Amino acid sequence: MSALDLQLVPARRLVVSPVDATFALAPGDRPMVSPGDSIVVGAPIAERLRDPRLEEPDVPATIEPSPGTRWFEPSRRGDEPGPGGEYVFSWHGRWRVAMGDIADLVESPFAGIVREVHAGTGITIRAAGRGIRGVVALGGPTRGRLQPGVDGELRSGGLDVGSAGTILVVGSRVDAETLTRARAMGVGGIVVAGLSSKERRDFLASEARQRAALHRLPSFAVLVLDGAVRRPLAGAVQAVLAALAGHEVAIVTDPPMLVFDMPNLVIPDPPPDLVRIRAGSLAGREGRFVEAIGPRRFAGGVHLEAGLVHLPDGTTAAVPLGDLERFV
Numbered sequence: 001m002s003a004l005d006l007q008l009v010p011a012r013r014l015v016v017s018p019v020d021a022t023f024a025l026a027p028g029d030r031p032m033v034s035p036g037d038s039i040v041v042g043a044p045i046a047e048r049l050r051d052p053r054l055e056e057p058d059v060p061a062t063i064e065p066s067p068g069t070r071w072f073e074p075s076r077r078g079d080e081p082g083p084g085g086e087y088v089f090s091w092h093g094r095w096r097v098a099m100g101d102i103a104d105l106v107e108s109p110f111a112g113i114v115r116e117v118h119a120g121t122g123i124t125i126r127a128a129g130r131g132i133r134g135v136v137a138l139g140g141p142t143r144g145r146l147q148p149g150v151d152g153e154l155r156s157g158g159l160d161v162g163s164a165g166t167i168l169v170v171g172s173r174v175d176a177e178t179l180t181r182a183r184a185m186g187v188g189g190i191v192v193a194g195l196s197s198k199e200r201r202d203f204l205a206s207e208a209r210q211r212a213a214l215h216r217l218p219s220f221a222v223l224v225l226d227g228a229v230r231r232p233l234a235g236a237v238q239a240v241l242a243a244l245a246g247h248e249v250a251i252v253t254d255p256p257m258l259v260f261d262m263p264n265l266v267i268p269d270p271p272p273d274l275v276r277i278r279a280g281s282l283a284g285r286e287g288r289f290v291e292a293i294g295p296r297r298f299a300g301g302v303h304l305e306a307g308l309v310h311l312p313d314g315t316t317a318a319v320p321l322g323d324l325e326r327f328v
Contacts, residue, residue, distance in 0.1 A: 005291050006272065006273060006326070008292055008305070008321050009289060009321060009326050010326070011325070011327075012325045014132070014236050014240065014267070014270070014328065015130050015131070015132060015240065015267055016131050017129075018127070019126065019131040019252075019257060019259055020124055021110075021141075021254065021255070022124045022254040023045060023141065023252075025118070025120055025123065026052060027052065027086055027088050028049045028085055028086050028099055028100055028120075029046055029049055029086075029103075030084070030086070030103070031046050032045055032046055033046075033114045033123065034114065035116060036113070036114060037113070038112075038114075039113075039114065040108075041143065041248075042107050044105045044106065044108075045106055045107065046106040046123060047103040047104070047106070048103060048104050048105075049098070049102070050104060050211070054096045054097065054098055055085070056096060057097055059071075059095050065087040065095055067087055067088060068086065068087065068118075068120055070085070070087075071084060071085045071095075071097045071099075085099030085100075086099070098120075108141075109252065110129065110143070110250045110252075110259050111127070113126050122254075127259050129262065130260060130261075131252075131260070132225070134191075134226075134258070135224055135225065135227055136195075136256050137222065137224070137251060137254075137257070138200060138203055138204060138207070138222045138224075138253075139207060139222055139251075139253070140253065141219060141221065142250065142251050143248065143249070143251075144165050144167040144189060144249070145166045145167070145246060145247065145248055146167050146241065146246065146247060146260075147167065147169070148242070148245050149190075154170045154173075154174045154190075154192075155178060159181055159185055161186075163182075163185065163187050164185055166187060167188050167189040167191060168182070169233075171232055172192075172193050172194060172231060172232055172233075173192060173193065173195060173196070173199075174190060174222075175199055176202035179199075179203050179206075180203070180206050182220070186218065187220065188220065188221075189251045190221075191223045191225065191241070191251070193226045193231055193232060193233045194227055194228055194229050195222065195224045195228065196230075197228055200228075221251040223256060229279075229283060231284030234276050234286070235274075235276075236270040236327040237327075239268060239270075243265055244260055244262070244265070247260065271288075272326075273289045273326075274286060274287075274326065275288070275307075275309060275324045276327075277324060278323050279323045282317060286312075287312065287317075289307055289308075289309055289310075289326070290308040292306070292321070296318050304320040305320065306318045306320055306321060
């Protein structure tokens with residue numbers, strides 16, 4: 001194997017650091033932290049309005065508000081201010097204020113340092129630990145003890161009440177019914193290799209109905225590591241998740257990532273010539289990269305630069321270089 005040939009295979013970083021996670025804020029949400037603040041796990045960082053609305057309160061002429069600043073209704077008794085909101089914009093001399101009746105606390109799922117706070121936009125926190133990046137995360141930020149699940153597909157009947165408060169690892173895929181049942185049983189989140197577009201739409205619809213309910217369940221998230229196609233987890237990723245089993249981890253949605261704070265965790269480097277096939281009939285299989293073999297003709301009559309991969313069963317396959325990936 002030539003090192004120059006191996007450089008032609010796209011590289012994917014196994015563990016990333018530092019991790020800057022953003023928690024989105026909408027107009028009316030109230031940040032509870034400031035840049036530079038050091039926060040611990042579970043610290044409240046914002047108040048999020050459930051059903052925000054725009055109103056036009058009477059603003060005294062002595063006040064010069066600006067978008068993003070807080071507005072409080074004058075108190076009618078005592079010195080305590082009344083309900084509050086956030087100035088959004090001025091229209092023909094009248095300020096519109098985003099406000100609501102019920103607010104939920106947003107808690108940080110990890111410890112870190114607050115980097116940026118922008119009212120009505122988001123809060124950025126740099127985590128104290130490292131992370132494994134995914135392609136998409138659905139739901140809200142959550143935290144729990146990582147628990148290995150099944151190697152294949154997880155069905156609703158395979159869930160156990162003992163998994164409450166944990167983050168389950170699923171080998172290949174999971175359906176929307178299982179996700180809904182897991183959330184109802186108190187599971188903190190699920191890490192899965194693939195989730196189809198239909199299952200994503202069904203789960204998001206269920207999440208919307210849950211947000212509309214008066215009584216809300218704890219935060220729940222689904223982290224998709226690879227995409228929509230059914231395939232097993234990469235061996236290098238499985239090794240890291242196995243080392244994290246039984247420890248507290250967090251799922252954040254922006255960027256989609258599994259975050260862990262274990263400075264002493266030893267992550268073995270994958271073999272430099274180990275590659276994974278991302279697409280095609282061999283998607284999900286891993287093998288040793290032998291060499292680049294130049295242009296080859298593939299299905300559909302297309303000619304692509306290819307590489308020769310030696311598979312564990314002793315066979316070899318010519319695979320387009322763009323369909324391969326390696327972990328660094």
